[in-house]
Amino acid sequence: MYYKFLNNHGYKILSLRKHVRSTKYMSSFAKLAEHKDLSKIRNIGISAHIDSGKTTLTERILFYTGRIDEMHEVRGKDNVGATMDSMELERQRGITIQSAATYTIWKEHNINIIDTPGHVDFTVEVERALRVLDGAVLVLCAVGGVQSQSLTVNRQMKRYNVPCLAFINKLDRMGANPQRVISQMRSKMNHHAAFIQLPIGLESNCKGIVDLVSQKAIYFEGDHGEALRVDEIPQNMRTESDASRHELIEHLSNADETFGNLYLEEKPFTENDVKAAIRRTCLKREFTPVLVGTALKNKGVQPLLNAVLDYLPNPGEVENFGLKEKEGQEPEKVLLDPARNGDKPFVALAFKLEAGRFGQLTYMRCYQGMLQKGENIYNVRTSRKVRIARLVRMHSNNMEDVNEVYAGDIFALFGVDCASGDTFVNDPKTNISLESIYVPDPVVSMSISPVNSKDRDNFSKAIARFTKEDPTFHFYFDTDIKETIVSGMGELHLEIYAQRMEREYGCPVKLGKPKVAFRETLVAPCEFDYLHKKQSGGQGQYAKVIGEMAPSGNLDVFICQFYSKI
Known part of the structure; x- marks a missing residue:
């Protein structure tokens, strides 16, 4: 049976179209600004170790949902680069340096996506993204498996209680072994995990996947894998599929009481029963469904999107708390109401700052109430009032204006003077503060100085901007050794900022090892x-x-x- 893959509004994706966009195709994204029910919203992050394929996966998600017309590779020969790697340094190095936000539509659901870096040097980008997201996709390399940064990302998800799906990527690579990866998930990450998909072939023979929930085989055909063919499970995989499905049922029975009763009483259960059990256990972080595919070869991405809708929470299914301060008393813990009726006071968290083309760009997540363009909001920490002249939604480095945002939305503002982690409300009497973001201490220090003394003004501007944007980037003058010192999460972290100073501010700088302040002491009376x-x-x-x-x-x-x- 053949099912031609269409985008969510019934318009065929024309992968060969380069410059002309359909009017209907463009108008479909106006629906993102519409007032939608909470059940139709998903806020997810793509997180993983270095070179696990996060940005490539995000590129495929944007293509299959109709958000972009054509796909580009992270280190492509066309010198365009992936959509989410908008910085020139990212495209040159082939790595993600800053987390980038976008949004798209899949099956009438709005999906807000944040693509995060994989290097430990930029771990604060992952930290603040997971602070405001409701769910995540943990990408694992089929060859590398669970690596050092995978463990760090897993700890960050646990810190903010973020439910996740696991996606074993790069099945097309030589030496791919998903069975070893899931074994490492159980032993190293302590995940109660099981396959809900199996690969049909590995390495160069990777042809498709077997869905253990629906018990069907899915093949990805067409020039870019946009045509899905659903068929019966291959005969040579029946035994393996039955064993893996039985293992999945046993894991769900152990993790979910409702499904466990069905299993113990030997009552028949349907596909919907299995899906409901996966969803309940995934939301409680008691079970991690494991999906497989290869983003580079365009296999497994659409079923992953379906799993995001089926198993990850919407903003109404996540409990978020604020602290209401009372004079002379301990702060009171308040449960925020994400209902999108606009009756509750507006509460939002500023989780990321960035220097935009029109001043400081502040990324925010709305947890309660609604905000309209032209209204006033107050910074709880400083009690300053700010008038909202422009509301935007971000698509990588592109902005699209909206007139209002609701609870569960991720958006951005201009001209708001604040710090990362500040809480904003529309009523100063609300006095609710949200938990800020955990910021790790810097681990590496280097001396820094401008090459040309005439560039000191630009040097000061760059330092002021970067220390405000990145709380793990520190700057101070050491009076003992008479040197200016910068501290960060690693040598790559500091090297990237040095290159950005030269590119963005025309201020070449010299990095070096800081001097050691020697002091003499007595060894005998x-x-x-x-x-x-x-x-x-x-x-x-x-x-x-x-x-x-x-x-x-x-x-x-x-x-x-x-x-x-x-």
Whole structure:
């Protein structure tokens, strides 16, 4: 059976179209600004270790949902680069440096996506993204498996209680072994995980996937994998599929009481029963469904999008708390109401700052109430009032204006002077503060100085901007060694900022190892006997000091005798 893949509004995706956009195709994205029910909203992050395929996966998601017309590779030969890697340095190096936000539509659901970096040097970008997201996709390489940054990302998800799906990517690579990856998930990450999909072939023989929930085989055909063919499970995979499905049922029975009762009583259960059990356990972080595919070869992305809608929470299914401060009392914990009726006071968290073309761009997540263009909001920390002249939704480095935002939306504002982690409300009497973002301490320090002394003004502007945007980037002057020191999460972190200073501010800088401030100390006790005499007219000075100096812990009491000559 053949099912031609269409985008969510019934318009065929024309992958060969380069410059002309359909009017109907463009108008479909106006629906993102519409007031939708909470159940139709998903806020997800794509997180993983370095080079696991996060940005490539995001590029495919945007293509299959009709958000972009054609796909580009992270290190493509056309010198265009992936949509979410908008910075020139990202495209040159082939890595993600800053988290980038976008939004799209899949099956009438609005999906807000944040693509995060994989390097530990930019871990704060992952930290603040997971702080405001409701769910996440943990991407794992089929060859590398669970790696160091995978463990870090897993700890961050646990810190903010973020439910996740696991997507084992790069099945087309030599040495791909998804069974080893899921074994590492269970042993290293302590995930209660099981396959809900199996690959049909590995490496160069990767042809499609087997969906264990619907018990069907899915093949991805067409020039870009946009045509899905649903068929029966291949005969040579029946035994493996039955064993993996039985393992999935056992895991769900152990994790979910409702499904466990059906299993123990040997009652028949349907596909919907299995889906409901996966969803309930996934939301509680008691079970992690594992999907498979290869984003580069355009296989497995559409079923992953379906799983995001089926198993990850909407904003109404996540409990978010604020602290209401009362004078002379302990702060009261308040459960925020994400209902999108606009009756509750507006509460939002500023989670990321960025220097935009029109001033400071502040990324926010709305947790309660609604905000319209032209209204006033208040910074709870500083009590300053700000008038909202422009509301935008971000698509990588492109902005699209909206007139209002609701609870569950991720949006951006211009001209708001604030710090990362500030809470904003529309009623100063609300006085609710949201938990800020965990910021790790810097681990590497280097000396920094502009190559040309005439660039000191630009150097100061760059430092002021970067330290405000990135709370893990520190700057100070060491009076002992008389050097300016910058601290960050790694050498790559500091090197990237040095290159950005030269590119964006025309200020080449010199990085180096900081000097060491040496100090002398005693290794053995030392006696002294000093006589001070001074006579230069008028009253003279005379003193005699006798004593002993010793290292700390063996310090004797000084014996001092002072005599003054009158």
